[in-house]
Amino acid sequence: MPLFPDAESFKRLADGSLHGPGASLLRLSFALASAPYALAMTVRNAAYDARWLAISSGTVPIVSVGNLTLGGTGKTPLVAWLARAFCRQGLRPAIVSRGYGARRGQASDEAAELGILLPDVPHSANPDRVAAARTAVAGGAEVIVLDDGFQHRRLARDIDIVAVDATDPFGCGYIFPRGLLREPLAGLARADAVVLTRAGLVEPARRREIRDLLNKACCGKLPPIWIEASHRPTTMRTASGGYGSLENIRGQRVAAFAGIGNPAAFRAMLETLGARIVVFHPFPDHHIYSSGDMASLARLASDARADIVVTTLKDLVKVQTDSLGDIPLAAIEISLEILSDASVLDALLATIPRQEKR
Numbered sequence: 163m164p165l166f167p168d169a170e171s172f173k174r175l176a177d178g179s180l181h182g183p184g185a186s187l188l189r190l191s192f193a194l195a196s197a198p199y200a201l202a203m204t205v206r207n208a209a210y211d212a213r214w215l216a217i218s219s220g221t222v223p224i225v226s227v228g229n230l231t232l233g234g235t236g237k238t239p240l241v242a243w244l245a246r247a248f249c250r251q252g253l254r255p256a257i258v259s260r261g262y263g264a265r266r267g268q269a270s271d272e273a274a275e276l277g278i279l280l281p282d283v284p285h286s287a288n289p290d291r292v293a294a295a296r297t298a299v300a301g302g303a304e305v306i307v308l309d310d311g312f313q314h315r316r317l318a319r320d321i322d323i324v325a326v327d328a329t330d331p332f333g334c335g336y337i338f339p340r341g342l343l344r345e346p347l348a349g350l351a352r353a354d355a356v357v358l359t360r361a362g363l364v365e366p367a368r369r370r371e372i373r374d375l376l377n378k379a380c381c382g383k384l385p386p387i388w389i390e391a392s393h394r395p396t397t398m399r400t401a402s403g404g405y406g407s408l409e410n411i412r413g414q415r416v417a418a419f420a421g422i423g424n425p426a427a428f429r430a431m432l433e434t435l436g437a438r439i440v441v442f443h444p445f446p447d448h449h450i451y452s453s454g455d456m457a458s459l460a461r462l463a464s465d466a467r468a469d470i471v472v473t474t475l476k477d478l479v480k481v482q483t484d485s486l487g488d489i490p491l492a493a494i495e496i497s498l499e500i501l502s503d504a505s506v507l508d509a510l511l512a513t514i515p516r517q518e519k520r
Contacts, residue, residue, distance in 0.1 A: 170425055170426060170444050173233075173330075173334065173342070173426075175188060175189065176189075176192075176333075176334035176336065176340065176341045176342060177334045189340065192339040192340040193336070193340040195339050195340070196336060196337040196338060196339055196340040196341070199337055199338060199339070200337040200345075200346065203313075203337075203344070203345045203346070203349075204345075204346065206315075207315070207345065207349060207352075210315040211352075215315075215316070216316070217315065217316060217317070217318050218292045218316060218317055218318060219318040220295050220299070220306060220317065220318060220319075221299055222299055222303060222304055222305055222306060223304075223305045223306070223320045223321075223514035223515055224295065224305075224306045224308055224317065224318065224319040224320055224321075225244060225305065225306070225307050225308065225319065225320060225321045225323065225511065225514065226308040226311035226312060226314075226319040226321065226322050226323065227240055227241050227244065227307060227308065227309055227310070227311065227312075227323050227324075227325065228308075228310055228311050228312025228313065228314075228322070228323070228324055228325070229310075229312060229324055229325045229326065229327075229344070230312070230324060230326070230333065230343055230344055230345060230347060230349060230350060231327070231330070231332075231333035231342045231343055231344060232333070232338055232342045232343075232344060232423065233330075233342055233422075233423025233424055233447060234327070234422045234423030234424040234427070234447065235325040235326065235327040235359055235423070235424070236325055236327060236359035236360055236391075236393055236424075236427075236498075237309065237310060237325050237359075238272055238275055238276065238279075238309075238476070239359075239393055239496050239497055239498040240323070240325055240357055240359065240391070240498050241257060241272075241276065241307055241309050242276060242279045242280055242497070242498070243497070243498040243500075244307050244323075244511070245257060245280050245283045245307055246280070247507075247508060247511055248305050248307075248511065249283075251511070251512070253304045253305045253516075254302055254303055254304040254305070255283055255303065255304070255305050255306070255307055256283065256284045256285070256286060256298035256299075256301065256302075256303035256305075256306055256307070257273075257276060257280070257283060257284070257285045257286070257298075257306075257307050257309055258285075258286050258287075258288075258291055258294045258295050258298055258306050258307070258308050258309065258311075259272060259273065259285065259286075259287050259291070259294070259308075259309035259310060260287065260288070260289050260291060260309075260310060260314075261273060261287030261288060261289065271448055271476045271477075271479065271480065272309065272476065273285045273287050274476075274479035274480070275475050275476045275479055277479075278399075278475065278479065279475075279495075284298065284301055284303065286298040286301070291308065291311070291314055291316070291317050292316060292317050295308075295317060305514065312324055312349075312353070313344055313345060320513075320514045320515070321354045321355070321510060321511070321513075321514060322352065322353045322354050322355075323353065323354065323355045323356075323357060324350055324353040324355070324356050324357070324385075325356075325357050325359050326350075326356055326357070326358050326359065326372070326376070327359055327360055327424060327427070328358050328359065328360045328361045328363060328364045328368070328369060328372060328390075329360050329363050329364065329424065329426070329427050329430070330342070330424060331358075331372045331375075331376070332347065332375070346379075347376060347379035347380065348379055348380055348381065350376060350379070350380050350384065350385070351380040351381070351383035351384070351385075353385045354385055354387065354510065355385050355387035355388075355389060355507065355510055356376070356384070356385050356387070356388050356389070357389045357390075357391055357507075358372065358373075358388070358389065358390045358391065359391055359392075359393065359498075360392065360393055360427055361390040361391060361392055361501055362392030362393075362499075362501065363392075363427065363430055363431075369390060373388060387506055387507070387510055388502070389500060389502055389504075389506065389507050390500075390501045390502045391498050391499060391500050391501055391502075392498075392499045392501055393427075393431065393496045393497075393498065393499075394496065394497050394498070394499040395408055395431060395435060395494045395495070395496055396408075396495050396496065396497050397494075397495045398410055398411070398472075398492040398493065398494060398495070399475065399478070399492060399493050399495050400478075400484045400490075400491070400492050400493075401478055401479075401481070401482045401483055401484050401491070402484050404484075406492060408435055408494070410470065410492075411432070411435055411436065411437045411470060411472060412435060412436035412437070413436055413438065414437060414438060414469040414470055415438050415440045415466065415467060415468045415469045415470075416432060416437040416438060416439050416440065416441075416468060416469070416470055416471075416472050417439075417440060417441035417442075417443075417459070417462060417463035417466055417468035417470075417471045417472070417486075417489070418432055418437075418439060418441065418442050418443070418471070418472045418473065419441075419442070419443040419444070419445065419459055419471070419473050419477065420443075420444055420445065420473055420474050420477055421444075421445035421446060421447060421448065421449030421451075421476075421477050421480075422447055422474055422476060422477070423447045425442075425444035425445075428474060428494075429442050431494070431496075432472060432494075435494075437472070440466040440467070440468055441462045441463060441466045441468060443459060443462065445477075449477075449480075450480065451477075451480055451481050456481065456483070456486065459471070459486055460486040460487040460489070463486055463487070463489050464487055464488075464489065468489055469489070470489065470490050470491070470492065471485075471486050471489050471490070471491040471492075472491075472492060472493070472494060473491065473492075473493050473494075474493055474494065475493045475494070475495055475496070477493065478491075478492075478493035
């Protein structure tokens with residue numbers, strides 16, 4: 163059983179909103195543990211920068227999409243956007259990932275989700291991402307999108323893109339496990355571009371403040387390419403492949419659940435769509451749903467007299483059902499919408515070396 167039942171509980175501990183002597187003691191313990199972790203990450207990055215640790219070069223261009231924080235920053239819609247952009251440019255992309263959370267013989271959450279969003283784009287998942295890249299190239303890939311690759315420095319990349327969640331850009335200000343940062347914010351300086359995701363959920367003044375604070379953390383070396391993007395809900399999808407209008411939840415009594423890194427952002431999106439949320443149940447990121455979980459959710463939805471149960475596409479691919487009891491279940495499908503000048507990102511992608519067609 164995890165120390166905390168969901169991502170929101172850990173975030174409340176990290177940002178200080180969870181009070182009490184127990185919470186204070188945990189924060190102190192985690193702060194002590196974060197010091198050696200931060201040192202290890204700093205030394206590791208310095209070793210890669212100095213080429214003391216080997217970096218494997220791919221035989222095709224590689225574009226990495228990553229982040230600085232644990233949990234959901236909206237990478238999957240960005241990965242899908244990039245893959246489609248390469249298709250528009252006449253290239254054959256493939257996605258490479260670690261396959262985190264995958265059971266033996268099954269696709270990971272993100273791989274299953276991307277399989278729905280990008281049915282014609284191959285996905286190679288392997289904890290050894292150098293081997294996964296070789297597999298992708300052997301399968302005919304002309305460019306690789308490396309999912310969650312910013313800290314995976316063993317595989318060389320032509321472009322590093324970092325996603326920063328506008329609703330939680332600084333990982334509570336601390337390195338894991340005291341906070342949600344995977345490495346110090348200064349690491350952002352080695353990126354080629356920053357994509358501020360979920361930017362539509364914050365005011366323009368806050369976006370400028372985030373950019374200024376990140377630039378300060380990078381000692382003035384923030385990547386020059388700054389893209390602001392929003393997660394745009396596009397449709398509702400059922401496990402059996404049916405589609406529905408987003409208007410189906412406007413004004414409806416909605417029971418929602420999500421096992422993602424930032425469930426609060428999902429709830430905020432449902433509220434912007436006009437849902438009347440009567441139940442909201444967050445689960446840990448990459449949660450594997452049991453029959454008990456589903457029975458409990460069905461009871462909660464029924465007791466709350468919900469009209470519909472709504473979840474994320476990442477969760478729908480795991481629960482694989484069109485209803486909970488007598489209540490219909492559907493997921494919100496999301497796409498990335500560039501709020502700033504999309505041509506800047508297209509121009510960056512066009513800088514990767516092209517190979518002659520075979």
